[in-house]
Amino acid sequence: MKQRPTVIDLFGGCGGMTAGFVQGGFDPVLAVEWDRAAASTYAANFGESHILGTDIEAVCTQDLPRADVVVGGPPCQGFSNLGGKNVDDPRNALWKQYIRVVEDLRPKVFVVENVERFSSRGEFAMLLEEARRGRIKDYKLSWGILLAADYGVAQRRRRTIVIGSRIGHIPLPAPTHAKIPTRDLRPWENVRSRIAGLPAVPHTTELPMSTVDLFGQTIPGVFKGSDLHIGRRPQLTSLMRYDCIPPGGGRFDLPPELQPACWRNKPTGTTDVMGRMRWDSPSLTIRTEFFKPEKGQYLHPQWDPTDAANRVNRPITHLEAARLQDFPEDFLWCGTKIEIAKQIGNAVPVSLARAIAQHLRRYLDG
Known part of the structure; x- marks a missing residue:
C-alpha cells in the first residue's frame, strides 16, 4: 500500500487545517501551537505526542521531523479589517518564522493561509521577494483569494492562500461549487445543510463540569460536539431587537427606539451588525465572537414574518458555528x-483545507 504523505501544521490552532488534511489523505507528524487551550483541543483529536505547545520562535528545526507538506496560518490580527491594520504589529512578522521552518525542513510543498488583506500588505511583497531571490x-x-463557499463550505469566507512547490508549479485548486451551479460545479452549501434539526432552544448555557490534564496542567474538557449547543441569557431589550430582524436583515431593520445612539448616529457601514442568517445561503464569515449578534450576522436563521412564535431569537451556538466551519461531528474540544x-472562529474551514489537501495529493502522487 502506498504510504500516505505527511504534513506539519505550524500555528496549528485547534486543528482545522490538520483535520482537512487528514480527510484528504495525509498523516500529521507535527503541530506547533502556543495557545494552551487550542493545543489541548488539537491533542484531544490528533494526539499529544506530536504537538509542541510553544511559541514558534522557540522551535529548533534540528529537532523536527521532515514532512512532505508544511502548512500554517500565521496570526492575522495585524492584517485583519478588525485588527487596526497596524503594519508594525509584531504578530505580522510571524510569517518570517514560518519561512524559517520551511527553509530548514525543505518540504516538497508549503501552504500559507491568511486573511484576505494579507495579499495587499508589504509583508506579502516581502514573502514574494523571498521566493524570487x-x-x-x-x-x-x-x-490568490479563495472563497470558502466555492469549495463546499457553507460560509462566504475569503482567505489568501499561497502554495509554494519545489516539485514543479502547483496552481491553486479549482472551485468545486458555485453560487450558480453548472454541469461541473455543484451549488453552494447553505446554512440549512449544516444546522437544521438542532434544538431551537439549547437546554443549557454552560459547558459540562469536566476537566482533563494535558501538557502538565488541568483544563476544561474534553467536550463532545453536542456539549457545545449552549445558549445565552440575553436581556429583554436584546430579545426585542432580535425579533425585529428578518433573514438577511440587520441593524437597519430596528425601529429608532431600539437603536442605541451609536447606531442612530452612524447611518452607513457595519451592515452585517445584528444580522440574521438565511437558511438557504451560506453564512458570512464566522469570527471569534459569533455568539454576540452586535458583532455580525450571527442570529439564527429561523424567522417567520407572520408568526412570532415561529422565530428563533438567539445567536448561533458554539456547535452551530463549529458545523458552519465543517468540523466533524466527533471532533472534541477543550477550554x-x-x-x-x-478556536472555532480562528480555524481554517475543514472542507477548504480538505480541498487543498486533495489538490496537493495529485501532484505529490505524481
Whole structure:
C-alpha cells in the first residue's frame, strides 16, 4: 500500500487545517501551537505526542521531523479589517518564522493561509521577494483569494492562500461549487445543510463540569460536539431587537427606539451588525465572537414574518458555528466557552483545507 504523505501544521490552532488534511489523505507528524487551550483541543483529536505547545520562535528545526507538506496560518490580527491594520504589529512578522521552518525542513510543498488583506500588505511583497531571490527561491509560488463557499463550505469566507512547490508549479485548486451551479460545479452549501434539526432552544448555557490534564496542567474538557449547543441569557431589550430582524436583515431593520445612539448616529457601514442568517445561503464569515449578534450576522436563521412564535431569537451556538466551519461531528474540544469560540472562529474551514489537501495529493502522487 502506498504510504500516505505527511504534513506539519505550524500555528496549528485547534486543528482545522490538520483535520482537512487528514480527510484528504495525509498523516500529521507535527503541530506547533502556543495557545494552551487550542493545543489541548488539537491533542484531544490528533494526539499529544506530536504537538509542541510553544511559541514558534522557540522551535529548533534540528529537532523536527521532515514532512512532505508544511502548512500554517500565521496570526492575522495585524492584517485583519478588525485588527487596526497596524503594519508594525509584531504578530505580522510571524510569517518570517514560518519561512524559517520551511527553509530548514525543505518540504516538497508549503501552504500559507491568511486573511484576505494579507495579499495587499508589504509583508506579502516581502514573502514574494523571498521566493524570487531569497531563502525559498527554489519554490515556485501560486497565490490568490479563495472563497470558502466555492469549495463546499457553507460560509462566504475569503482567505489568501499561497502554495509554494519545489516539485514543479502547483496552481491553486479549482472551485468545486458555485453560487450558480453548472454541469461541473455543484451549488453552494447553505446554512440549512449544516444546522437544521438542532434544538431551537439549547437546554443549557454552560459547558459540562469536566476537566482533563494535558501538557502538565488541568483544563476544561474534553467536550463532545453536542456539549457545545449552549445558549445565552440575553436581556429583554436584546430579545426585542432580535425579533425585529428578518433573514438577511440587520441593524437597519430596528425601529429608532431600539437603536442605541451609536447606531442612530452612524447611518452607513457595519451592515452585517445584528444580522440574521438565511437558511438557504451560506453564512458570512464566522469570527471569534459569533455568539454576540452586535458583532455580525450571527442570529439564527429561523424567522417567520407572520408568526412570532415561529422565530428563533438567539445567536448561533458554539456547535452551530463549529458545523458552519465543517468540523466533524466527533471532533472534541477543550477550554472555556470563550476559548473554544476563539478556536472555532480562528480555524481554517475543514472542507477548504480538505480541498487543498486533495489538490496537493495529485501532484505529490505524481
